[in-house]
Amino acid sequence: MEETPVNNGGISDVDEGESPGSLSRKRFSRKRAVISAVVVALALGLILGGRWFAFGQTHVSTDDAQVEPEIYPASARVAGHVLHAYVEENQSVRAGQVLAEIDPRDYQVAVDQARAALMQARAAAEAAAGTVNVTRRTGGAGVSQAQAGVAAARARKAMSERERASALSQVKSAQAAEKAAEAAVEMARKGVTSATAALVGAQANADQARKDAARMEALVKQGAVSTQQQEAAGALAVSAQANVEAAQAQASSAQSGVALAQERQRQASLGVTQAEEAAASAQAAAGPAS
Numbered sequence: 001m002e003e004t005p006v007n008n009g010g011i012s013d014v015d016e017g018e019s020p021g022s023l024s025r026k027r028f029s030r031k032r033a034v035i036s037a038v039v040v041a042l043a044l045g046l047i048l049g050g051r052w053f054a055f056g057q058t059h060v061s062t063d064d065a066q067v068e069p070e071i072y073p074a075s076a077r078v079a080g081h082v083l084h085a086y087v088e089e090n091q092s093v094r095a096g097q098v099l100a101e102i103d104p105r106d107y108q109v110a111v112d113q114a115r116a117a118l119m120q121a122r123a124a125a126e127a128a129a130g131t132v133n134v135t136r137r138t139g140g141a142g143v144s145q146a147q148a149g150v151a152a153a154r155a156r157k158a159m160s161e162r163e164r165a166s167a168l169s170q171v172k173s174a175q176a177a178e179k180a181a182e183a184a185v186e187m188a189r190k191g192v193t194s195a196t197a198a199l200v201g202a203q204a205n206a207d208q209a210r211k212d213a214a215r216m217e218a219l220v221k222q223g224a225v226s227t228q229q230q231e232a233a234g235a236l237a238v239s240a241q242a243n244v245e246a247a248q249a250q251a252s253s254a255q256s257g258v259a260l261a262q263e264r265q266r267q268a269s270l271g272v273t274q275a276e277e278a279a280a281s282a283q284a285a286a287g288p289a290s
Contacts, residue, residue, distance in 0.1 A: 027063040076102055081208065105201045112194045120187045127180040130173065167279035181265035188258040195251035202240070202247040209233075209240035 080102040087099050216233035219225040 064237055074099060080106060109198045109201060116190045117195055123180060123183040123187055130176045130180060167282040171275040171279050174275040178268040178272050181268040185261040185265050188261040191254040195254040199251045200245040201248040206244045207242035209237040213237040260277060
């Protein structure tokens with residue numbers, strides 16, 4: 001029969017009837033549980049520590065951070081007022097994308113003025129060519145008339161024929177001058193149209209410039225913009241008003257040009273009438289055409 005060991009206090013380390021083998025297994029189970037708990041704790045510590053370390057490699061925290069994005073300025077090749085803006089602030093754009101549309105009216109007015117100037121130059125060239133031809137024909141008629149005067153007594157009929165031919169030539173010349181005058185009137189009217197369009201555009205620009213100057217004046221009082229920006233807006237308004245005055249002067253000049261061209265047309269028509277009367281007289285003096 002085995003004896004159960006007891007400690008000095010008289011209390012047994014095991015329960016009665018428990019064998020030493022069972023006591024060893026129980027102690028081993030307790031150690032294993034402790035070791036397992038330690039391993040689990042270490043594993044959790046490594047996992048949490050690894051995640052914290054990985055998070056720290058890709059994230060930073062601060063109470064005084066600034067973002068510095070890449071910003072590229074964009075500017076148009078020509079100056080003008082923007083009619084439509086197709087992007088918003090801080091919007092990403094791609095190469096070749098339309099950002100805004102500039103008002104083409106000022107440039108269209110310049111094109112119209114250039115076309116009007118070209119037509120006027122062509123009309124002037126045609127009128128000059130007609131003048132040269134008239135001068136040549138008139139000179140020839142003068143020589144013929146001088147020669148006819150020498151032989152007036154012997155060639156009355158021939159002189160009358162030449163006078164009639166000269167009169168007809170003058171009619172044609174007067175008619176050509178009348179057509180040139182009509183073309184000049186039409187050109188002057190187109191100039192009035194262009195000048196009126198330029199005046200309308202200048203007035204629109206001046207109105208917008210005044211609105212911008214008033215808005216800048218209000219913003220500078222609020223401290224939203226600088227005094228230099230407000231002064232620049234005021235200078236633009238003054239310049240726009242000067243453009244309006246210049247456009248008004250140009251429109252007035254174009255109107256005067258129309259009146260002058262109409263007067264020249266009237267004189268040319270009168271010249272046609274006089275030339276036709278002279279031709280009729282020469283025809284009557286020469287008698288029926290042979």
